[in-house]
Amino acid sequence: MNSNSGYNGLFDPMLAPGRTLDFAQQGLSNKTVGNPFSEKAKMSVRNLNVYYDNKQAIHDVSLDIKRNEVMAMIGPSGCGKSTFLRCLNRMNDTLDNCRVEGEVTLDEHNIYDRKQDVVPLRARVGIVFQKPNPFPKSIYENVAYGPKVHGLVSRRAQLDEIVEDSLRKASLWDEVKDRLFSPGTGLSGGQQQRLCIARTIAVSPEVILMDEPCSALDPIATARIEELMAELSQNFTIAIVTHSMQQAARVSNRTAYFHMGRLIEVNDTRRVFTNPEHELTEAYITGRFG
Amino acid sequence: MSKAKSKVSIANNLNTIDLVQRNLAKRKRAEWRFRAYGVGAILFGLACLLILFSDIISKGHGAFMQTQIYMEVTLDSQRLNIDDPTSDQQIRQANYDSVLAQALIAQYETGSTLSENTADSFKPLSALDKRQLLNLISTGAVYTIGQRLSDNPQLLNQTVGFWLIADDDVDNYVKNIEHGGKGFSSRLNKQQQEWVNNWMANEQVRQVFNSTFFTSGDSREPEQAGIHSALVGSLYMLLVTIGLTFPIGIAAAVYLEEYAAKNRVTDFIEVNINNLAAVPSIIFGLLGLAIFIGFFDMPRSVPLMGGLVLTLMTLPTIIISSRAAIKAVPPSIRDAAYGLGASKMQVVLHHVVPLAMPGMLTGAIIGFALALGETAPLLMIGMVAFIVDVPNGLMDPSSALPVQIFLWADSPERAFVERSSAAIMVLLAFLITMNGLAVWLRHRLGRSYQ
Numbered sequence: 024m025n026s027n028s029g030y031n032g033l034f035d036p037m038l039a040p041g042r043t044l045d046f047a048q049q050g051l052s053n054k055t056v057g058n059p060f061s062e063k064a065k066m067s068v069r070n071l072n073v074y075y076d077n078k079q080a081i082h083d084v085s086l087d088i089k090r091n092e093v094m095a096m097i098g099p100s101g102c103g104k105s106t107f108l109r110c111l112n113r114m115n116d117t118l119d120n121c122r123v124e125g126e127v128t129l130d131e132h133n134i135y136d137r138k139q140d141v142v143p144l145r146a147r148v149g150i151v152f153q154k155p156n157p158f159p160k161s162i163y164e165n166v167a168y169g170p171k172v173h174g175l176v177s178r179r180a181q182l183d184e185i186v187e188d189s190l191r192k193a194s195l196w197d198e199v200k201d202r203l204f205s206p207g208t209g210l211s212g213g214q215q216q217r218l219c220i221a222r223t224i225a226v227s228p229e230v231i232l233m234d235e236p237c238s239a240l241d242p243i244a245t246a247r248i249e250e251l252m253a254e255l256s257q258n259f260t261i262a263i264v265t266h267s268m269q270q271a272a273r274v275s276n277r278t279a280y281f282h283m284g285r286l287i288e289v290n291d292t293r294r295v296f297t298n299p300e301h302e303l304t305e306a307y308i309t310g311r312f313g
Numbered sequence: 314m315s316k317a318k319s320k321v322s323i324a325n326n327l328n329t330i331d332l333v334q335r336n337l338a339k340r341k342r343a344e345w346r347f348r349a350y351g352v353g354a355i356l357f358g359l360a361c362l363l364i365l366f367s368d369i370i371s372k373g374h375g376a377f378m379q380t381q382i383y384m385e386v387t388l389d390s391q392r393l394n395i396d397d398p399t400s401d402q403q404i405r406q407a408n409y410d411s412v413l414a415q416a417l418i419a420q421y422e423t424g425s426t427l428s429e430n431t432a433d434s435f436k437p438l439s440a441l442d443k444r445q446l447l448n449l450i451s452t453g454a455v456y457t458i459g460q461r462l463s464d465n466p467q468l469l470n471q472t473v474g475f476w477l478i479a480d481d482d483v484d485n486y487v488k489n490i491e492h493g494g495k496g497f498s499s500r501l502n503k504q505q506q507e508w509v510n511n512w513m514a515n516e517q518v519r520q521v522f523n524s525t526f527f528t529s530g531d532s533r534e535p536e537q538a539g540i541h542s543a544l545v546g547s548l549y550m551l552l553v554t555i556g557l558t559f560p561i562g563i564a565a566a567v568y569l570e571e572y573a574a575k576n577r578v579t580d581f582i583e584v585n586i587n588n589l590a591a592v593p594s595i596i597f598g599l600l601g602l603a604i605f606i607g608f609f610d611m612p613r614s615v616p617l618m619g620g621l622v623l624t625l626m627t628l629p630t631i632i633i634s635s636r637a638a639i640k641a642v643p644p645s646i647r648d649a650a651y652g653l654g655a656s657k658m659q660v661v662l663h664h665v666v667p668l669a670m671p672g673m674l675t676g677a678i679i680g681f682a683l684a685l686g687e688t689a690p691l692l693m694i695g696m697v698a699f700i701v702d703v704p705n706g707l708m709d710p711s712s713a714l715p716v717q718i719f720l721w722a723d724s725p726e727r728a729f730v731e732r733s734s735a736a737i738m739v740l741l742a743f744l745i746t747m748n749g750l751a752v753w754l755r756h757r758l759g760r761s762y763q
């Protein structure tokens with residue numbers, strides 16, 4: 024609680040939103056309030072700093088993600104949620120200008136270890152992107168691609184089984200079982216996103232990262248995916264970035280609030296939305312900036 | 314001051330929709346003009362194309378027909394110098410010129426039944442007349458006679474009717490008359506014209522499809538000249554160029570786009586590739602001359618050399634267009650594949666290259682089409698030689714279609730001008746076929762990725 028003492032005198036709910044933002048940009052501390060750490064961590068992030076060229080996008084973030092929980096990450100746009108998420112399966116390695124410092128462990132093993140190969144890592148930590156991005160191939164090929172590149176199956180029948188199972192888990196099977204061999208790009212936006220989820224599940228990852236998976240979808244498609252996440256959390260650990268606080272409140276167990284590259288607050292979701300510890304969190308969830 | 318005020322008040326009196334209406338007509342006119350510029354540009358392009366095509370076709374279509382003259386030739390064994398009709402050697406080396414000359418002259422000196430007009434004006438032919446008469450038949454005609462005799466040796470000592478290739482001047486004269494002209498521009502003299510007129514009156518003259526044009530190499534005699542060797546030479550060069558450029562170009566583009574770090578060295582390479590694409594083609598000919606011929610001591614005028622030089626010339630274009638095609642692959646597809654744990658090579662081979670392939674093909678085909686029509690660099694490496702034989706491989710001296718066109722267009726004979734236009738038509742047909750192939754391939758590849 025003392026970390027936010029610096030703002031106490033300045034914080035005034037009557038201030039104009041512009042003024043609030045001004046204040047929010049001054050002298051942020053790197054200290055996180057709430058409970059970022061856990062005994063049952065599936066993934067642990069310690070002192071993570073991320074730079075694009077020379078611009079720092081993540082400042083000294085430490086956070087644990089518990090086994091089989093849904094961890095939501097919220098915050099104003101540009102605060103580094105996606106950057107943080109992409110560090111968890113080293114997707115940032117594909118960017119030339121991105122530099123990562125710190126430690127990220129998966130089952131107590133540092134994934135930024137020199138000897139760690141990204142290929143098996145990404146098989147264990149899958150990712151679903153903001154915009155549905157099915158390959159311009161058939162629905163079947165989309166789901167079968169992961170198992171194929173990892174050589175998970177040797178027989179066609181096994182592959183068929185994985186495809187069906189994944190599509191069922193992504194609650195897409197009934198809608199596409201009659202047209203498995205038509206292009207995945209011909210599906211509706213919501214179906215495409217569920218196809219992408221099925222494609223990710225097909226590799227049987229342990230952790231699924233989702234970067235605003237519903238922001239390109241209509242409310243009905245969003246509701247289906249939210250339902251799906253509740254089911255998936257029984258088998259997978261999920262970290263989801265969302266710009267919708269309602270969504271975070273509906274689907275997650277814990278919520279992390281990011282601000283300007285800092286992790287401000289981590290708490291149980293209910294706590295964050297009913298009784299935030301930090302006034303920046305409060306300002307955000309009451310809609311004063313974002 | 315008051316003016317400005319009144320304007321404002323006018324604007325205030327009209328409501329928004331009226332203002333919009335007032336501007337609408339102007340906007341529509343501007344819209345219409347904008348479209349008209351586009352249509353105008355396309356019409357201009359089409360008109361140029363139409364003029365080009367109609368000019369080439371009107372000049373060149375004649376070359377696809379050839380004039381033949383009917384002549385009855387007595388295959389007299391004495392004149393032919395054949396003692397032993399079973400000897401191939403003797404039949405091959407027989408004196409066909411003599412029997413042909415005899416047949417031609419006989420028409421006039423003996424008052425041949427074929428010609429009634431000449432029977433009246435019968436007079437012995439002078440040596441000059443004889444030579445002029447012989448000039449009306451192509452020097453290639455003896456091969457027609459010789460071929461027939463070696464196929465049917467029993468024809469020896471018989472009188473046989475032949476359709477013989479006419480000389481190019483006769484060909485020209487006949488074509489001109491048949492198209493309603495009077496043969497004015499003909500290079501035949503009065504006497505020769507009369508002879509040809511007689512033959513025409515006797516229906517001893519016909520026009521047939523000019524297969525010689527497609528089956529022969531170059532020749533000093535236009536009526537015997539063809540594009541076969543040049544076409545085959547061009548094809549070999551194109552094979553070398555495609556075979557080298559496509560894999561090298563794609564490999565370079567993939568490496569530069571997907572693997573190479575973005576630093577000074579790659580910037581330098583990129584600038585150089587862009588510059589090379591703008592280097593005049595003749596410079597590549599000089600380069601080929603200096604390196605392949607001067608340094609590696611490779612033979613001149615062979616398709617392999619031509620192909621290598623054209624490879625140097627096309628490579629930068631192909632690399633640039635392939636890189637553009639690779640850049641155009643949506644990053645979301647790459648992300649999707651990497652996110653599933655595909656390795657870099659898998660991402661490249663499974664997604665980037667298949668998705669970029671249509672774009673790369675388009676660039677490549679344009680490059681190959683330019684290479685196919687390229688003349689200047691080939692001149693530098695000696696592919697401008699007079700080649701009669703059809704090349705049998707990459708190391709046989711050969712010509713190339715555009716070089717052949719260049720050579721013929723440079724010749725004074727009218728018949729060569731006609732043939733160069735015809736060769737241009739063949740070249741264009743070749744290019745259109747290639748483009749058609751590219752469209753088809755693009756379609757196929759686009760589907761096969763799915």
Ligand SMILES: Nc1ncnc2c1ncn2[C@@H]1O[C@H](COP(=O)(O)OP(=O)(O)O)[C@@H](O)[C@H]1O
Nearest residue numbers: 075080099100101102103104105106107118120
């Ligand atoms: N590829 C990149 N290159 C340079 N800067 C980037 C890149 N991606 C993100 N950034 C910057 O990093 C910061 C965090 O971005 P991001 O993680 O995408 O935010 P969020 O997902 O929370 O909206 C932003 O200031 C953004 O401009």
Ligand SMILES: [Mg+2]
Nearest residue numbers: 104105106234
């Ligand atoms: Mg984002």
